[in-house]
Amino acid sequence: MITFDAVTKRYPDGTVAVDRLSLEAPTGEITVLVGPSGCGKTTSLRMINRMIDASEGRILLDGEPVQGIDPPTLRRGIGYVIQQAGLFPHRKIVDNIATVPYLLGWDKKKARVRAMELLERVGLDPALAGRYPFQLSGGQQQRVGVARALAADPPVLLMDEPFSAVDPIVRTSLQDELLRLQAELNKTIVFVTHDIDEAIKLGDRVAVLRVGGTLAQVADPKTLLSEPADDFVREFLGHDRGIRRLQFVSTEGLRLRTDLTVEEGAERGTSESWQLVVDAEGRPLGWASGARPGELEPYGTFVPGRDSMRSALDAALLSPSGCAVAVDEQGKVVGVATREALDQALAEAADG
Amino acid sequence: MGWLSAFFSWLGEFFGSPENWSGPGGIPMRLLEHLEFSALALVLAALIAVPLGLVIGHTGRGEVIVVVSANLARALPTLGLLVMFVLLLGAASIWPVIIPLVLLSVPPILVNTYEGIKGVDPELRDAAYGMGLRGGQVLLRVLVPVALPLILLGCRLSAIQVVATTTVAAYTGLGGLGRYVIDGFATKDYASVVGGSVLIVLFALVVQILFTLAQRVTVSPGVSQRLKVR
Numbered sequence: 001m002i003t004f005d006a007v008t009k010r011y012p013d014g015t016v017a018v019d020r021l022s023l024e025a026p027t028g029e030i031t032v033l034v035g036p037s038g039c040g041k042t043t044s045l046r047m048i049n050r051m052i053d054a055s056e057g058r059i060l061l062d063g064e065p066v067q068g069i070d071p072p073t074l075r076r077g078i079g080y081v082i083q084q085a086g087l088f089p090h091r092k093i094v095d096n097i098a099t100v101p102y103l104l105g106w107d108k109k110k111a112r113v114r115a116m117e118l119l120e121r122v123g124l125d126p127a128l129a130g131r132y133p134f135q136l137s138g139g140q141q142q143r144v145g146v147a148r149a150l151a152a153d154p155p156v157l158l159m160d161e162p163f164s165a166v167d168p169i170v171r172t173s174l175q176d177e178l179l180r181l182q183a184e185l186n187k188t189i190v191f192v193t194h195d196i197d198e199a200i201k202l203g204d205r206v207a208v209l210r211v212g213g214t215l216a217q218v219a220d221p222k223t224l225l226s227e228p229a230d231d232f233v234r235e236f237l238g239h240d241r242g243i244r245r246l247q248f249v250s251t252e253g254l255r256l257r258t259d260l261t262v263e264e265g266a267e268r269g270t271s272e273s274w275q276l277v278v279d280a281e282g283r284p285l286g287w288a289s290g291a292r293p294g295e296l297e298p299y300g301t302f303v304p305g306r307d308s309m310r311s312a313l314d315a316a317l318l319s320p321s322g323c324a325v326a327v328d329e330q331g332k333v334v335g336v337a338t339r340e341a342l343d344q345a346l347a348e349a350a351d352g
Numbered sequence: 353m354g355w356l357s358a359f360f361s362w363l364g365e366f367f368g369s370p371e372n373w374s375g376p377g378g379i380p381m382r383l384l385e386h387l388e389f390s391a392l393a394l395v396l397a398a399l400i401a402v403p404l405g406l407v408i409g410h411t412g413r414g415e416v417i418v419v420v421s422a423n424l425a426r427a428l429p430t431l432g433l434l435v436m437f438v439l440l441l442g443a444a445s446i447w448p449v450i451i452p453l454v455l456l457s458v459p460p461i462l463v464n465t466y467e468g469i470k471g472v473d474p475e476l477r478d479a480a481y482g483m484g485l486r487g488g489q490v491l492l493r494v495l496v497p498v499a500l501p502l503i504l505l506g507c508r509l510s511a512i513q514v515v516a517t518t519t520v521a522a523y524t525g526l527g528g529l530g531r532y533v534i535d536g537f538a539t540k541d542y543a544s545v546v547g548g549s550v551l552i553v554l555f556a557l558v559v560q561i562l563f564t565l566a567q568r569v570t571v572s573p574g575v576s577q578r579l580k581v582r
Contacts, residue, residue: 051482076484086479090497090572099483132574148483 007057018213032203040213079149079157087133094129118147139170249309256335366547385527393453405465425459457510464506468499
């Protein structure tokens, strides 16, 4: 666990970057520091590994004040990932990943074996090991940055806006990858971002900081969205807070109808205005309507239990039928969530 | 094309005469002298300027030294400096010539080494510290390899300058390839002037090639980006 105990950072010119911050980052969880620029989130992060030293207060790493540890020794025990990856351009990827093991005096062979293992772990082709950083894309470099931070298996990982310099598609995949890794590794992660959506997606706990370096609220994402502490947090969360809260509402209990599907080529009943046409394997093909015979309209899918209400609602809005298609992991239709069913679930979510 | 045939006949005369290939005034001896003076001056200059540039670039302290040295390099007349030192110290040893040569070749190495280290991406420096490298390790394991092309450029600029200036040093009675040119002019032996000039040009070219090769060998492909991107 990382504990901030009334930590203040004041610069010689009088600027206060962080103001009496008290915060805990529990072991094995992702704690996200989020806020507008100038809120001291990066400063707070960098005080943990003493890239910046706190002016007042204490930062404890499992009860031990970091201020008492020699900075290089401290840093070798903490993984650190920065925005532009910061890979060493003159070293091959494998040696970049093995940076900290080399510093810790590991046998070169052992360090390289470990580096190769991590290369695969972060989802990179082992063939990249012999390349140099400039030969990799931004997203690949960032994965190497994560692998490098994990190389000596530190219990703590500090991530300073690691995904903000890559395009949105790559960012999403890096975020998913981080969550997958975290499920396996259970590191204590402190993650800094200015992107509230990223904070809500990744954080077990989200700490919202305001300009001037004070803590506005710290809570799990669901609580943050439903019970913002004040106007600043409400404003920072944005206008579609209600919709985004749906991503924490399960589709587990959503009522599904199974009588609305019809196999391709089979006789279509006339009682329902919309029917979902599926192929022989049970995969959806499109919505058929009595009003426009012979035409298939678009559909949206979600996986009940795994996907959130937000996905289910999104799937419904994608189709003129207004219904969301529930599929299993293999993409086979298991039922249809009608407007009525969604309505009912939304009403329950609003009450809860 | 009379001058061209004259040029080649002088060349033939110079390189064809057996007495030019042996003894203290022979080509091998003069070449060796030239190499010796240039190399000695360059090595001494590098021993002073590289560590100084590394430390100033890394710590940011003593930057005024770099500025002063860069300005002096532009202001000081080479030949004047040579003559002054010979007058001061006499022509008995090679030092009156070596000292000004060293002084002249320090600034390019110092300025480029300093700029190279100073110019390394701050993010990279930050990452190196963040990984737990100590100050000296950051300098030697990260900053130097990344700044190496500039450091070598400084050395190459100095080397070319030293090779050229060593030629002029023949004025003060020193050996080296400059002897052919200066003595040739004095005795109107144009074969000697032309042959000496050609040798000096070739010598400078070889020095350039050597530095290019050294760069190939020592600079990481990741820094020079010589490899194809995927």
